[in-house]
Amino acid sequence: MAELKDLLQSADWKKEKHVPVIEASSKVKKGELISVTVSVGKEIPHPNTTAHHIRWIEVYFQPGSEKFPYEIGRFEFNAHGESTQGADTSTVFTQPQITLAFKTEKSGAILASSLCNIHGLWQSAKDITIE
Secondary structure: OOOHHHHOEOOOOOOOOOOOEEEOOOEEOOOOOEEEEEEOOOOOOOOOOOOOOEEEEEEEEEEOOOOOOEEEEEEEOOOEOOEOOEOOOOOOEOOOEEEEEEOOOOOEEEEEEEEEOOOEEEEEEEEEEEO
16 A cells, blocks of 8 residues: 655656745744745746646644644645636636745744645655754
């Protein structure tokens, strides 16, 4: 039986980008909000069509001294050009990018995962140090 950890991919392909890109400061002062932006397709845009799109991005924080991560947020993208007239006929397309802020008193890692409806689950991580 497959395990979820074996399904998460982290190496991108040449023509499409699927790995969530985490943008956040590497060092943050204790008590300050940590601003985080996560996007898919930052350098090379990911297709955003009815047939091929990013469905969601999840963001977690894993304190370095704890076993389990905390879910910071889950963000769903629901507009991919579909409409009652058919696939890719709408002018509304969601961009797979989110911005959030959170606080912590412990150093650790921001973890992000995303789901492409065609190419599956993708992941990335970024370490942060609390000073």
